[in-house]
Amino acid sequence: MTAVKQGAPEEGALEEGAPEKRAVAVPPARPPARGGAVTLRWVAARVLGWSVLAGFAVAVLYPLLWMVLSGFKDNQEIFEQPWGLPGALRWENYARAWELGVVRYFTNSVIVTVASIVATTLISAWAAYGLCRLRMPFGNAVALLVLGGLLLSPTVALIPLFRLLTSIGLFDTYWALIVLYTAFRVPFTIFLIRAYMIELPREVDEAATLDGASPTQIFWRVILPMCRPILVSAALLQALFAWNEFAFALVFVSDDAMKTLPVGLMAMQSRLLTDWPVVLAGLTIAALPTILLFLAGQRQFIRGLTEGVGK
Structure with a gap:
């Protein structure tokens, strides 16, 4: 047998003072892309994505732009050159639409929309605070009972609501629309x-309670400021609903002086018959x-x- 020399370092042992060697994992080599296929695929995906977004932008913006430009045309240009630019900026079309009743309908819509926004947002915020x-x-x-109100279609309740509003004297008033817009939008706004x-x-509630704040003070001074983003979202959604709502405004308001913009513009179009530039200016x-x-x-x-909802 061969004697092993005493004190000789074993195989694989580090010599004294030598730096420690660490094993480094070497990733397996990736085969090179043939002919730049990866780059071409990435460029094609980007071009396709931007093309789809551009198509959506054109589909949304072009009808609005066409409506604005058509308000500056006359009837002859609208029928002969529907997709062309107006020959001149006829501001008198907008002035005439304003004088023929748009200012009155506009004012009514502002009153009903602002009142319903304030009522819906505050009632829903207070109810949501109590529920959670x-x-x-x-x-x-x-909470389930309140959210069950989302299942009720407004058009189903037109006849009973007509009898109810007539019996309590709210028919043909601002309050008829304000109350209905608030009542039918509260469940969804509470959900948001x-x-x-x-x-x-919940630590903010506990800290405010230790400082001597009541639940009402916590709601107004702590919770409500923290909920500003969702309150803005709820207010914008309510504004879009109240400003464009048609069925309730048509059924529960008959006086022309109380009509909102959607119903008022329909009545104005029936009076103007074929004066389409003025109608488009009103729209x-x-x-x-x-x-x-919305942009603001x-x-x-x-x-x-x-x-909120995304969490």
Whole structure:
């Protein structure tokens, strides 16, 4: 047998003072892409994505642009050159539409929309606070009952609501539309705000309670400011609904002086018969406030929906 020399380092052992060797995992070599196939696939996907987005933008923006430009034309240009530019900027079409009743219908829509926004948002926020932040008996059952209001179609209740509003003296008034717009939108708005409030940390409630705040003070001074994104989202959705709603405004308001924009523009079109530039000018005036309102609050609107319902 061969004697092993005493003190000789074993195989694989590190010599004294030598740096420690660490095993490094070497990834397997990837075969090179043939002919730039990966790059071409990526470029094709990007081009396809941008093409789809551009198609959606054209489909949304072009009808609005056509309506605005047609309001500057005369009848001859509308029928002979429907897709062309107006020969001149005829601002008198917009002025005539404003004088023929759009200003009255516009004012009525503003009153009804603003009142329903305030009522719907505050009632829904207060109800959502009670359902998810306070201890109340049968809270889950009450939440399901409130959300069950989403299953009720407004058009199904037209006849009973007509008799009810006539009997209590609200027919042909602003209150008829304000109450109905609020009542039929409260369940959905509670759903939105409640989904956002559930995710708020309860430590803020406990800290405010230790400082001596009542539940009402916690709601107004703590919870409500923290819910600003979802409140803006709820207000914008309510504004779009109340501004464009047609069925209730047609059935429950008969006085021309009380009509809102959707019904008023229909009545104005029946009076003007073939004066299409003035009608299109009135439609442009009706669409402009909601577009500007959404552009002003779109950041809060998207943030409220993604942080609330998206969670």
